[in-house]
Amino acid sequence: MASHEVRLEWPTGRTKTVTVREDETVLEAAGRDGIGLPYGCRTGACGTCTGRLLEAAGHESNDEQVLDVDDAFAYRRCQRALKDRHRADGYVLLCVAEPRADCRLAVGPSVHTELVENPWK
Template identity: 50%
Template sequence: MVTHEVTLDWRDGPTRTIAVAADETVVEAARRTEQTLPYGCLYGACGTCTGRLIAGDLVHTERARALKPRHSTEGYVLLCIAKPRSDCHVEVGATVQAELVSNPWK
């Protein structure tokens, strides 16, 4: 099985690199290796697991329903349905999801 090195980069926190198999989502690999990543629905609808791809190639294996086109353009990815096609560098942690939608009245 092909595996790729995926670097998980917590803002203001640690950076850790884990091996993710090509048929494994980043969230699955993180759970297997006991890395703390937020997640919710596990099928791409809720956005709790949102990360931001800095480098590399991650593909969504289901429709990324939680993301709007502007999010995808800006590099946001749903790690519960994302599998690596190369080594990757991803910003992770709960604060990434919080960027998807801002306070509309502020």
């Protein structure tokens, strides 16, 4: 079974690299290595485990280039918590996402808070 190096990056600067097989999700692999990523439903419905793709197969996400997350992951189940705009912005649900390329991901509980904002503010 092929596997990929997935580098997890927290806003604090902490990083961890996990070897994730193609038949396991990033969340499962992180859990196996004792890394506590946030999660909730584990079925792709709730968004608690949301990560953001920063780099895939050597290509960085930046102002000029938005990475297609679907090139970097296959999904065990449909990502129902994400809207089209979230996918276009590189968000990915780590509870259902199985890697198809080496990549870097922004992780931690602050990532899912980026999905919505206070509409009145």
